[in-house]
Amino acid sequence: MMDFALKTAEKAGAIAMKHFRRCMKVSLKSKQDIVTTADTEVENLIRKEINKKFPNHGILAEETGGHHGESNYLWVIDPIDGTVNYAAGLPCFSISIGLAYRKQPLLGVIYDPYHNEFIYAENKKGAYLNGRRARVGNENKLINCIVATDLGHERSRHIVKRVKALLPVSRAVRIMGSASIGLADVALDRVQAYIHNDIQPWDAAAACVIIKEAGGEVINFKGKPWGLFDRTIIASNKSLSRKLLKYVEK
Numbered sequence: 605m606m607d608f609a610l611k612t613a614e615k616a617g618a619i620a621m622k623h624f625r626r627c628m629k630v631s632l633k634s635k636q637d638i639v640t641t642a643d644t645e646v647e648n649l650i651r652k653e654i655n656k657k658f659p660n661h662g663i664l665a666e667e668t669g670g671h672h673g674e675s676n677y678l679w680v681i682d683p684i685d686g687t688v689n690y691a692a693g694l695p696c697f698s699i700s701i702g703l704a705y706r707k708q709p710l711l712g713v714i715y716d717p718y719h720n721e722f723i724y725a726e727n728k729k730g731a732y733l734n735g736r737r738a739r740v741g742n743e744n745k746l747i748n749c750i751v752a753t754d755l756g757h758e759r760s761r762h763i764v765k766r767v768k769a770l771l772p773v774s775r776a777v778r779i780m781g782s783a784s785i786g787l788a789d790v791a792l793d794r795v796q797a798y799i800h801n802d803i804q805p806w807d808a809a810a811a812c813v814i815i816k817e818a819g820g821e822v823i824n825f826k827g828k829p830w831g832l833f834d835r836t837i838i839a840s841n842k843s844l845s846r847k848l849l850k851y852v853e854k
Contacts (some may be wrong), residue, residue, distance in 0.1 A: 606726050609701050609713040612653045616646045616699045617717030620684055624718070625693045640691050643667055646683035646699065654679050666806045678704045680809035680832070686782025695719070700784040702809030707832045712810030714788045723788045725817035731791055740820035741793035744843040749796035751848070752778045752786035756802025763801060769851050787811030790839045791818035797840035797848055801825065805832050811839070821845045825852045 623642040647667045662673030665681040686697030695718040703711040710727040725731035731738040751774045780786035789795045791814045812822045825836035838845050
């Protein structure tokens, strides 16, 4: 299944790059949320590949919703995570393909086509960046850490409050514009933690597996292991994730 997910992500990335920084149709999903021609094309491609290879599997995708299928497997897809960045020509976006079994994430691929980076993991098989083993950092002092986050459309005021609380106690806070990139960067120790209070399953299903296989921890704001449909998330090493709990609203 990993080979299939990697090859599908590569095909999807080729479509994304074909449209990147070129004139494309941009439509409003809501006042602050957009969808592009590339989002639709990429999602259609991934759906088509899954239906051809695994016709009984369920699919949950950002743009077209989902169907349950006849098996316990569910593919969770974000065709272009970071659409606002993508549409603006900012190279911080990715294709995210996760696979869950009975709602438990077991495989994840995050592909950054601009930088040609494949970050991927499978349950009990480790996490990798282009074939090299990936590990979360072991820093346990928050003041030495970069904390990544994003502004959720519905609850952004709470994130702003949290950023203000984190700024004096961390090295820096970075707003990514792509949850899957921010989460993948935890697994790569480019940032040391990622928090979000309005996460969607397609944003984090793939990354959850990658971070855990890289030795990290993914929890919700109640300190429980993150579940596929939890809306809050903290991802870091086990020491920092517990320290970050006091900066989030219960």
